[in-house]
Amino acid sequence: MKTLAGFIILMGIILLFADAELLAPLEGFAVYFIVGGLVMLAIAQFAGNGEKHWLCRIGFHDFERQERVEEVPAMRWYRCKRCGKEKRAASIV
Numbered sequence: 001m002k003t004l005a006g007f008i009i010l011m012g013i014i015l016l017f018a019d020a021e022l023l024a025p026l027e028g029f030a031v032y033f034i035v036g037g038l039v040m041l042a043i044a045q046f047a048g049n050g051e052k053h054w055l056c057r058i059g060f061h062d063f064e065r066q067e068r069v070e071e072v073p074a075m076r077w078y079r080c081k082r083c084g085k086e087k088r089a090a091s092i093v
């Protein structure tokens, strides 16, 4: 779904910048391609992971501090309380 949306956006951009006369009649559609692709991408983003909290889906995770990263002592693991997403970040304490 995301790959398809990306492909459509790419098509739109190519159409937008293509100055070949053959493609000229299609230039008007380029914007629709891009907008359509972005809408598809947004839908995929929001509908794709139904089990996630909506805040997580837009990137606002509720990270909780976990144990230290073994190979990098200055970093800790953080895990989201809602969706379980993990990340590493520097931590002094």
Ligand SMILES: [Zn+2]
Pocket: 056, 060, 061, 062, 080, 081, 082, 083, 084, 085
């Ligand atoms: Zn999350």
